Amino acid sequence: MKVAVLGGTGEFGGGLALRLADAGHEVVVGSRDEADAREVADEYADDTGGDVSGATNSGAVDDADVAVLAVPPEYAADTADDALSGFDGIAVTPVVGMSREDGDFVYTPPKEGSYAARIRDSLDDDVPLAGAFHNLAAGKLAATHVDIDGDVAVFGDDEAKDTASELVEDIGTRALDVGGFGVAPQVEALTPLLINVGTKNGIRDAGAKFV
Numbered sequence: 001m002k003v004a005v006l007g008g009t010g011e012f013g014g015g016l017a018l019r020l021a022d023a024g025h026e027v028v029v030g031s032r033d034e035a036d037a038r039e040v041a042d043e044y045a046d047d048t049g050g051d052v053s054g055a056t057n058s059g060a061v062d063d064a065d066v067a068v069l070a071v072p073p074e075y076a077a078d079t080a081d082d083a084l085s086g087f088d089g090i091a092v093t094p095v096v097g098m099s100r101e102d103g104d105f106v107y108t109p110p111k112e113g114s115y116a117a118r119i120r121d122s123l124d125d126d127v128p129l130a131g132a133f134h135n136l137a138a139g140k141l142a143a144t145h146v147d148i149d150g151d152v153a154v155f156g157d158d159e160a161k162d163t164a165s166e167l168v169e170d171i172g173t174r175a176l177d178v179g180g181f182g183v184a185p186q187v188e189a190l191t192p193l194l195i196n197v198g199t200k201n202g203i204r205d206a207g208a209k210f211v
């Protein structure tokens with residue numbers, strides 16, 4: 001598949017881009033700055049030997065089958081609105097909002113109830129959206145020499161879930177369908193929980209496995 005990773009210059013998008021390129025997908029790193037995207041894409045191509053190029057966020061989605069919104073939560077809906085207007089592929093959100101309370105990480109959803117709901121509102125109605133990859137840590141994604149050995153909760157529109165699940169499986173993780181947009185807050189809240197599990201118990205880049 002051709003996968004545009006918007007914000008692919010960042011920690012999380014970078015790790016995901018590396019894993020997807022390693023798995024044989026054509027990856028386009030999206031950025032607000034085309035030169036940055038190209039520079040980073042060259043590094044990822046060298047690291048993986050894969051097909052990786054760089055473009056602006058809106059250029060990255062040209063002809064892409066999938067666009068992953070790997071940008072900070074506060075900018076995700078605007079990025080979707082700007083870059084994905086007229087997009088005819090599948091959109092995927094790994095976006096999570098969190099803050100710190102008494103030293104612990106807590107989930108902080110927007111007024112729409114979840115970032116997935118906010119992004120859904122900003123996308124064209126005919127763009128299928130799935131939520132996926134929330135419970136994978138950026139550090140774990142970037143360590144491409146190590147198998148991830150974990151599960152990924154996938155929710156959203158059916159068509160989008162199928163495509164997102166294929167990508168999840170291609171990077172060596174197990175895709176688990178957990179429902180529609182109603183469960184988005186539960187899935188988004190897994191990320192701060194996993195960070196707390198990791199920091200309190202000395203587990204680096206903690207992930208999830210459902211048995």
Ligand SMILES: NC(=O)c1ccc[n+]([C@@H]2O[C@H](COP(=O)([O-])OP(=O)(O)OC[C@H]3O[C@@H](n4cnc5c(N)ncnc54)[C@H](OP(=O)(O)O)[C@@H]3O)[C@@H](O)[C@H]2O)c1
Binds near residue numbers: 011072
């Ligand atoms: N980090 C994790 O382990 C992790 C785990 C699960 C989910 N997530 C989710 O993944 C997303 C990305 O996380 P991250 O840690 O990779 O974030 P990040 O490194 O802070 O940012 C990712 C990229 O977003 C772009 N960006 C920054 N400000 C922006 C703005 N105002 N408008 C549009 N784009 C902007 C930047 O790319 P350019 O400057 O090149 O445009 C940046 O490289 C977040 O929504 C987060 O909740 C992260």
